[in-house]
Amino acid sequence: MIKRYDSVIVDITCRIMVPFIQLFAIYVIFHGHYSPGGGFQGGVLLASSMILHRLSLGQKESYAKLAPRNASILGTGGMFLFMLTAILPIFFGGMFLDYSFLPIPGLESAMLRYYGILIVEIWIGIAVFGCLVVIFDRLTERRWG
Amino acid sequence: MGDLTFHYSYIMIIILLVIGLWGMLGKRNLIKKIIGLNIFQTSIFLFFIKGALKEGATVPVIDPELGLEAASYFNPLPHVMILTAIVVSVATTGVALALMLTIYRNYSSLEEGDILERMGK
Amino acid sequence: MIEHLPALIPITLILFAFIAGVLGVMQFKLSRNVAMLGALAAFVLSVTGTIQVLQTGPMHYSFGSWPPPYGIEFVLDTLSAFMVLVITGIGSILLMFPTKPGFMIDEQKGATVYTVVLMLMAGLCGMVLAGDLFNLYVFLEISSLSTFALISLGGGKAAVASFRYLIMASIGGCFYLLGVGFIYFSVGSVNMADVLQLLPAVYDSPSVIGGAILMVTGLCVKMALFPLHTWLPDSDTYAPPVVAAFSAAVQIEVSAYVIIRLILNVFSPEFIIGLTPITDIIAWISAAGIIIASILAVAQQNFRRMLAYSSVAQIAYVGLGIGLANPLGIVGGIFHIMAHSLMKGSLFLIAGGIRHHTGIWNINDFQGLGRRMPWTIGAFTIAAMGMIGIPPTAGFFSKWYLLLGSIEGDQWVFVAVILISSLLNAVYFFRIIEKAFSPPAESTASVNKTGELPKRMLAPILILAIGTLIVGALNVLVVNELIMPVVEGL
Numbered sequence: 001m002i003k004r005y006d007s008v009i010v011d012i013t014c015r016i017m018v019p020f021i022q023l024f025a026i027y028v029i030f031h032g033h034y035s036p037g038g039g040f041q042g043g044v045l046l047a048s049s050m051i052l053h054r055l056s057l058g059q060k061e062s063y064a065k066l067a068p069r070n071a072s073i074l075g076t077g078g079m080f081l082f083m084l085t086a087i088l089p090i091f092f093g094g095m096f097l098d099y100s101f102l103p104i105p106g107l108e109s110a111m112l113r114y115y116g117i118l119i120v121e122i123w124i125g126i127a128v129f130g131c132l133v134v135i136f137d138r139l140t141e142r143r144w145g
Numbered sequence: 146m147g148d149l150t151f152h153y154s155y156i157m158i159i160i161l162l163v164i165g166l167w168g169m170l171g172k173r174n175l176i177k178k179i180i181g182l183n184i185f186q187t188s189i190f191l192f193f194i195k196g197a198l199k200e201g202a203t204v205p206v207i208d209p210e211l212g213l214e215a216a217s218y219f220n221p222l223p224h225v226m227i228l229t230a231i232v233v234s235v236a237t238t239g240v241a242l243a244l245m246l247t248i249y250r251n252y253s254s255l256e257e258g259d260i261l262e263r264m265g266k
Numbered sequence: 267m268i269e270h271l272p273a274l275i276p277i278t279l280i281l282f283a284f285i286a287g288v289l290g291v292m293q294f295k296l297s298r299n300v301a302m303l304g305a306l307a308a309f310v311l312s313v314t315g316t317i318q319v320l321q322t323g324p325m326h327y328s329f330g331s332w333p334p335p336y337g338i339e340f341v342l343d344t345l346s347a348f349m350v351l352v353i354t355g356i357g358s359i360l361l362m363f364p365t366k367p368g369f370m371i372d373e374q375k376g377a378t379v380y381t382v383v384l385m386l387m388a389g390l391c392g393m394v395l396a397g398d399l400f401n402l403y404v405f406l407e408i409s410s411l412s413t414f415a416l417i418s419l420g421g422g423k424a425a426v427a428s429f430r431y432l433i434m435a436s437i438g439g440c441f442y443l444l445g446v447g448f449i450y451f452s453v454g455s456v457n458m459a460d461v462l463q464l465l466p467a468v469y470d471s472p473s474v475i476g477g478a479i480l481m482v483t484g485l486c487v488k489m490a491l492f493p494l495h496t497w498l499p500d501s502d503t504y505a506p507p508v509v510a511a512f513s514a515a516v517q518i519e520v521s522a523y524v525i526i527r528l529i530l531n532v533f534s535p536e537f538i539i540g541l542t543p544i545t546d547i548i549a550w551i552s553a554a555g556i557i558i559a560s561i562l563a564v565a566q567q568n569f570r571r572m573l574a575y576s577s578v579a580q581i582a583y584v585g586l587g588i589g590l591a592n593p594l595g596i597v598g599g600i601f602h603i604m605a606h607s608l609m610k611g612s613l614f615l616i617a618g619g620i621r622h623h624t625g626i627w628n629i630n631d632f633q634g635l636g637r638r639m640p641w642t643i644g645a646f647t648i649a650a651m652g653m654i655g656i657p658p659t660a661g662f663f664s665k666w667y668l669l670l671g672s673i674e675g676d677q678w679v680f681v682a683v684i685l686i687s688s689l690l691n692a693v694y695f696f697r698i699i700e701k702a703f704s705p706p707a708e709s710t711a712s713v714n715k716t717g718e719l720p721k722r723m724l725a726p727i728l729i730l731a732i733g734t735l736i737v738g739a740l741n742v743l744v745v746n747e748l749i750m751p752v753v754e755g756l
Contacts, residue, residue, distance in 0.1 A: 247418060
């Protein structure tokens, strides 16, 4: 059970830093197919923002913002949506993971692959975020011994 | 001797690999074993990244000035393989930490000698 | 749909893993049924794939429509089809075992256990189907991670065993990855067919030889070949019964299959047999392992630990088949994969059922068990006959091929090793059968006087035991159709 950290400076600093870390994480996710970054790295940054939240504000307040059960649902949901996006091309004539057959109207084949990778990176980012928050919650849920 | 200083990164990789192996197999404390595992895996990542470099090459995003020849961009495939391997390493560390928690809750110790004694070997 | 089969087999298992996970939180019984349904669906798909491959030849499936040197590829040829049949078939039979004794877990804590089991099977299927070296590493690690989590369900001692397995399996996987790195930087590609074509140009360079040795060493750690087997006895003794059956009967053999695939299709046989001493060393280490592991198994009092050492000896048979390096030897090794998984699967389930039902853990307490549990001890007798090598069980035919292979290679030491080890197998199995069929002693009053195992536990045990007889009877069909086309190049 993590207690709230007993200092005003830590409290205010962490409250200010968390949204900026999340913004940077979303930037890293969205630029993954074009420059260094991607789903996994952005997901880890999002999870680290949530871990900072849990460490500095204590369990009671932080679980009210994101309960462990919802984090678990986010994790599995992200992976499930990724599998669906990967299987969808099979029904529309292509191979597995072939993004040029995704049913988005009005885009040509190369642009479809471009956006396909982007969509998949978003699902992976959400999945990694959920899984790492679940790992952190399980490791800290009870007192040791 | 010139070859040795040119390939200094391979020497560092081997040193890290041996440190990691010694940590995993020679140390008694479970946390030190996990740290050794991480060092060992990091040395393998360094090996892949070292092999992807080319002399005078730049980031593999197509630059209009450099054109399309492959020799001026370094190889992105090992980097992608290492991304996957890093994810595997993080997951393995997570599972190892969870296992350590279970062991501590059952045996109240993280030293291998104590744990084996309490297990009744 | 037929051309999507190589990718559909792991995808079906992963999808059903997620559905079983979501249902596990809500309603647990449904999760178990969904998992069984998923494994059966994968088995049906693999049977369809086998029939398709036998008719039209190997199927190549490129992900994302990128052609092979650039993209990821899954390959389904006769050897992969054989292994996928083994994995999905034995997996679906093992999942029939009831949850509480099988996984040592109850509803509250173990809601998502079937997700992890199905991911283990998906990882093993992916390892078998992968067409390039790096994807094989990814699926290897998927199956390893699932096994770490599942082994630790058995309690405190199982957590220590799982930690030891974690350290050694990570070393093995990372050595394999290092070997892949060496090969990639020498040749320029990781696709298996590509490497087969490009490798002859650089055969003599030390980095290729070093890469091959590293890859095989890493896989030998995962395969529990003799000096590197030390993780197997602990993890199989304390793990839950179904998990021990998966780990010792299926996972070890997939690693042995990867070595066979490397020898046949990636490094061509001339390279491995001619330029490197790998097959000689594997053959001698396996011979030592068979004898030493059988002797250690005779010395055990604990039933599960004896079965674990017996697994080490049996996988060394497959290693001997690899090391002999002539067609009959490799055929014997590959056929032993199917035979051993059937027999060992039923033996581990029997051990788990007896432990759950009567609390018996030591061999001395087996006195008189044959009267109370006739069907169980009957299945045990059939499986034991298979392990020793009595016709018409499948174990006899695999040892027959290994004997023929060693005679053809003029290796009379290995003939002696196989015969002596069969005698040692007979020693430690017959003493259990003798104890079980003798009249019960009065001193075992502390043991529950219960009757036969419930039907839900008996069903998978009997199916696996009868399976050894059926596979033994059909062995000519299996060998000629599925295994021979792959080893013809030798």
